Amino acid sequence: MRSLQREPGVLLALLAVVALVAIFIVYPQVRVVLTPGSAYGDFLSAGSWVRPLGNSLQVMALSTTTAVLIGFVFAYAMVYTDMQWKPFFRLIGILPLLSPPFVVAAAYVLLFGPRGIITYGVFGQTPIIFGLLGIWGVQTIAFFPFAYQLIADVLSRSDARMEQAARNLGAGPWSVFRTVTLPLSRPGLGAAILTTAIYVLEDFGNPALVGGQFTVLPTQAYGLISGFGDLPSAAAVSTILLSLALVLYLAKIRLDGGQSFVTVSGRASSMPRPPVPAWLSWVCFAVCGALCAMILLVYGSLVVSAFTLTFPVNTAFTTSHFEYVFSGVNGVALRNTLVYGLTAAAFSSLFALLAAWLVQRGIWSGRRILDFLLIMPAAVPGLFFGIGYATAFNEQWMDWLNRGVLIIISMIFWNIPVGYQAAVAGLRQIDRTMDEAATSLGASSLRGFRDVLVPMLGGSLRVGFVTTFVRAVTTLSVVIFLFTPGTTVATIRIFQLVNDLDWGGATAFTVIDIGLAMVALGAMAVLARGRIALGASRA
Amino acid sequence: MTSLLDRRTFLKGLGVVTVAAACGGAATPSPTATAVATKTATAAPVTGTISVYSALNQSTNDQFFAAFKTAYPGVSIDLLPLAAAGELQTRITAEKASPKADIFIGGSSEFHDPLGKQGLLEAYISPNAKDIAAQFKEPTGLWTGWYTGIFGFISNTDRLTKELGGKKPSTWDDLLDPAWKGKLILPSPTLTGGGYIFIATQIFRFNRDEAKAMAYMKSLHANIAQYIPTSPGALTLIDQGQFVGCPNWSHDILTEKSKGNPIDLTVPSDTGFEVGAISIIKGTKNLAAAKALVDWSITKEAGDLNVKLSNRGSTRTDVASAPGAPSLTSVKLVNYDRQWATDNKTRLLQMWQTTVGL
Numbered sequence: 001m002r003s004l005q006r007e008p009g010v011l012l013a014l015l016a017v018v019a020l021v022a023i024f025i026v027y028p029q030v031r032v033v034l035t036p037g038s039a040y041g042d043f044l045s046a047g048s049w050v051r052p053l054g055n056s057l058q059v060m061a062l063s064t065t066t067a068v069l070i071g072f073v074f075a076y077a078m079v080y081t082d083m084q085w086k087p088f089f090r091l092i093g094i095l096p097l098l099s100p101p102f103v104v105a106a107a108y109v110l111l112f113g114p115r116g117i118i119t120y121g122v123f124g125q126t127p128i129i130f131g132l133l134g135i136w137g138v139q140t141i142a143f144f145p146f147a148y149q150l151i152a153d154v155l156s157r158s159d160a161r162m163e164q165a166a167r168n169l170g171a172g173p174w175s176v177f178r179t180v181t182l183p184l185s186r187p188g189l190g191a192a193i194l195t196t197a198i199y200v201l202e203d204f205g206n207p208a209l210v211g212g213q214f215t216v217l218p219t220q221a222y223g224l225i226s227g228f229g230d231l232p233s234a235a236a237v238s239t240i241l242l243s244l245a246l247v248l249y250l251a252k253i254r255l256d257g258g259q260s261f262v263t264v265s266g267r268a269s270s271m272p273r274p275p276v277p278a279w280l281s282w283v284c285f286a287v288c289g290a291l292c293a294m295i296l297l298v299y300g301s302l303v304v305s306a307f308t309l310t311f312p313v314n315t316a317f318t319t320s321h322f323e324y325v326f327s328g329v330n331g332v333a334l335r336n337t338l339v340y341g342l343t344a345a346a347f348s349s350l351f352a353l354l355a356a357w358l359v360q361r362g363i364w365s366g367r368r369i370l371d372f373l374l375i376m377p378a379a380v381p382g383l384f385f386g387i388g389y390a391t392a393f394n395e396q397w398m399d400w401l402n403r404g405v406l407i408i409i410s411m412i413f414w415n416i417p418v419g420y421q422a423a424v425a426g427l428r429q430i431d432r433t434m435d436e437a438a439t440s441l442g443a444s445s446l447r448g449f450r451d452v453l454v455p456m457l458g459g460s461l462r463v464g465f466v467t468t469f470v471r472a473v474t475t476l477s478v479v480i481f482l483f484t485p486g487t488t489v490a491t492i493r494i495f496q497l498v499n500d501l502d503w504g505g506a507t508a509f510t511v512i513d514i515g516l517a518m519v520a521l522g523a524m525a526v527l528a529r530g531r532i533a534l535g536a537s538r539a
Numbered sequence: 540m541t542s543l544l545d546r547r548t549f550l551k552g553l554g555v556v557t558v559a560a561a562c563g564g565a566a567t568p569s570p571t572a573t574a575v576a577t578k579t580a581t582a583a584p585v586t587g588t589i590s591v592y593s594a595l596n597q598s599t600n601d602q603f604f605a606a607f608k609t610a611y612p613g614v615s616i617d618l619l620p621l622a623a624a625g626e627l628q629t630r631i632t633a634e635k636a637s638p639k640a641d642i643f644i645g646g647s648s649e650f651h652d653p654l655g656k657q658g659l660l661e662a663y664i665s666p667n668a669k670d671i672a673a674q675f676k677e678p679t680g681l682w683t684g685w686y687t688g689i690f691g692f693i694s695n696t697d698r699l700t701k702e703l704g705g706k707k708p709s710t711w712d713d714l715l716d717p718a719w720k721g722k723l724i725l726p727s728p729t730l731t732g733g734g735y736i737f738i739a740t741q742i743f744r745f746n747r748d749e750a751k752a753m754a755y756m757k758s759l760h761a762n763i764a765q766y767i768p769t770s771p772g773a774l775t776l777i778d779q780g781q782f783v784g785c786p787n788w789s790h791d792i793l794t795e796k797s798k799g800n801p802i803d804l805t806v807p808s809d810t811g812f813e814v815g816a817i818s819i820i821k822g823t824k825n826l827a828a829a830k831a832l833v834d835w836s837i838t839k840e841a842g843d844l845n846v847k848l849s850n851r852g853s854t855r856t857d858v859a860s861a862p863g864a865p866s867l868t869s870v871k872l873v874n875y876d877r878q879w880a881t882d883n884k885t886r887l888l889q890m891w892q893t894t895v896g897l
Contacts, residue, residue, distance in 0.1 A: 048892075102772075106772070106775070109776070109779075109781065110779060113776070113779070113781040114764075114781050114782070115779060115780040115781045116781070130764070130765050208730075208768045209768065209772070212764075212765045212766070213765070213766065213897060215897070222730070223727075223729040223730055225625075225629060226625040226626075226629075226729070226730055227727075227728070227729030227730060227735070227884075227888055228729070228884075228885050228888065228889075229628075229653055229885075230885070231629075231632075310798055310799060310800070312779070313778070313798075313799055313800055313801070314799055328601075387629065387633055390630060390633040390634060391633045391636075394633065394634045394636055394637050394639070395636050395637055396636065396637040398637075399637060480621065480623075480626055480630075481626070481629070481630050481633060483619070484617075484619060484639070485590075485617045485618055485619050492621070495621075495622070495623070496596075496597045496620060496621070496622050497597065498771065498772075499596065499622035499623065499769070499771050500596045500597050500598060500622065500771075501771050501774060501775065501791065501794065501795060502597075503775070
């Protein structure tokens with residue numbers, strides 16, 4: 001990229017990105033943090049946050065480790081092995097991202113609780129799943145798809161020729177993996193660890209439902225608001241979370257230093273990857289199979305619940321729950337969910353790509369700040385993101401603004417981190433000579449970005465789109481403070497049904513919500529095929 | 540990721556009512572909603588749209604507001620249903636720069652009272668409020684109580700029989716029996732309205748001897764396996780037999796039992812109760828219609844309908860309780876000072892947290 005002065009187009013794009021980030025990420029958080037009457041000092045010195053902080057760190061270390069490990073195995077299996085059923089595994093690997101609040105965590109308890117259908121019914125065990133172990137297990141499954149997607153994107157872009165070369169020089173499969181594959185996947189691995197760790201830190205739903213007495217920072221913050229109406233202290237907890245995210249971010253910057261991970265340079269490679277030993281394929285297959293069996297069990301129990309009168313007490317078949325779901329305002333909620341989710345996903349993934357390009361390729365001061373600000377929303381519990389928006393954008397002069405638009409904007413910016421991380425990791429793999437070739441032939445930087453880089457970043461774009469979409473259609477905490485009668489969404493309806501103790505209705509709604517989301521993703525995949533040159537054919 | 544938990548929805552719907560109050564004050568309930576509607580429409584038509592934040596259950600919302608429409612055909616309602624009174628309270632606070640609601644209905648009065656103290660509610664003493672006892676309403680009219688819910692105890696019948704010889708607790712002290720160890724759960728006192736009412740109930744049970752009440756909560760803590768983030772969530776766990784018993788809302792326990800779950804309700808003596816409220820948001824653009832909804836919710840017909848839909852009680856003495864449901868007169872209640880309990884909530888919850896080490 002040339003200097004900004006010489007490229008007004010780039011300068012304008014940068015200013016626009018900075019302005020949007022300032023208005024829609026920074027400003028609402030500032031409004032939350034600067035809640036009048038802030039009793040920060042009192043709260044911080046009282047020290048009631050110390051134990052939740054310790055708990056949060058413990059859970060973060062455990063869940064991130066397992067989620068990234070499993071995500072890596074899953075990604076490796078999809079990209080490197082020639083095992084069977086890959087499309088099936090890919091599909092199931094997305095499911096845990098589609099977990100509307102309450103319902104999925106409740107299904108875990110139903111299956112694996114002290115009197116769970118599996119644990120007690122099948123094995124006669126009464127495990128204590130409430131507490132650290134429960135959170136660890138549930139979060140591992142809930143968050144491995146983030147790691148899987150980020151790592152798979154990077155692995156799939158790594159150049160098979162390097163590995164072939166290593167093999168030809170006599171290296172065994174293990175040493176190729178250790179000295180070539182693993183180092184080249186570091187941008188993705190780093191992004192995966194950072195993103196997963198921050199999401200685990202921010203996670204509220206799982207600790208609330210299976211955490212028992214094991215309080216983490218987000219559950220403490222929620223308790224402060226709902227039990228004590230103490231927004232200032234809760235905001236202080238939120239600030240602690242943000243500080244932790246900043247520390248993680250700085251640690252990541254330190255770790256991957258200024259190293260180069262360029263693997264895409266010039267000519268596209270058509271060379272196949274070196275074959276993976278059969279036994280390794282089988283191990284990968286076994287791990288993926290076990291994981292998917294577990295996921296299917298949980299989601300399968302939802303489907304069964306949706307088709308039975310009162311699962312598990314009365315298992316008579318019925319379609320009445322579905323009939324209910326398709327009545328009244330529920331149709332509006334489903335439509336809104338899809339429209340908001342798809343719109344937010346499209347804008348979020350494109351914005352993430354543009355921002356990543358400006359940050360990763362740009363040479364201007366303050367890049368690091370923008371870089372962090374774009375990862376920060378991951379560390380903001382949805383609750384605070386929603387309260388921030390409700391406070392910052394609920395002014396009389398803004399009443400003309402359609403609430404649906406505000407909800408979409410909140411989804412765009414709350415969910416930007418994964419797509420952004422994917423795009424940055426992708427750009428780090430693509431040699432600068434690629435875009436420089438375009439600019440030296442007379443194209444502007446923006447044109448080089450659009451015509452050369454964007455087509456090569458199809459995978460990253462897809463990661464951003466999928467993640468934003470699934471998070472948008474399953475979020476409750478952000479929307480709960482913003483929705484209006486005409487802009488209600490599926491998660492709000494599911495939440496109503498859960499509180500009405502209507503498990504059948506709640507699961508039927510969940511099944512439809514997830515089903516529609518899968519159909520929408522499938523349709524997008526078909527539409528995108530062929531358009532995105534390098535991305536479409538890969539895992 | 541997402542989620543807020545919520546607190547239960549405390550309330551449920553209103554009943555059908557007739558409100559002559561709209562005619563100007565002297566409420567003479569008419570025999571049927573239709574009759575009233577006619578009267579209202581001709582005498583003093585209230586018109587326009589109001590936006591209602593409702594913490595009532597979905598099933599109650601539908602029929603309740605349909606009945607209101609019958610009584611006031613000129614008023615249309617933009618309903619924002621969210622069965623989580625705490626979130627609605629937070630929302631109303633966050634929206635104070637430009638209020639989006641005219642009415643906040645449902646949820647224990649503990650969720651309405653702080654809004655009144657922050658100056659976010661419009662005081663209104665409905666003419667119909669003369670039929671409501673003083674303990675069920677805010678004296679200046681910031682909120683009016685229109686239904687009641689009694690705290691009871693749910694037990695899983697199978698496990699209770701097998702593991703505790705079928706012995707249900709007749710007093711809250713019975714729950715300290717070591718036989719209950721690891722088999723009890725309680726809605727979280729910090730996250731749910733019900734959990735806090737349980738603590739306040741213990742304090743009133745010991746004549747406001749807070750030390751004794753906390754000693755009780757500490758002993759009880761030893762028997763409690765989990766504090767559950769929502770009251771309905773706790774009921775589900777007992778339905779499934781994951782745990783054996785849980786203090787919870789009587790009306791919801793009855794509703795769960797009617798679905799065929801293997802559970803039962805008992806109401807230990809000296810129990811507490813909630814008062815579900817309705818309030819008008821300050822800055823409402825349609826005060827007349829908002830007042831009409833308040834007037835209507837505290838009529839006998841609204842009370843009767845709500846009892847039928849939700850198994851809850853009414854703050855009106857002329858509304859009979861649901862079949863099999865406890866009423867304020869049929870069970871032994873503590874002397875529950877609601878204002879004191881609301882005003883001391885933060886202090887007591889902190890005391891409890893320190894006592895049990897959470």
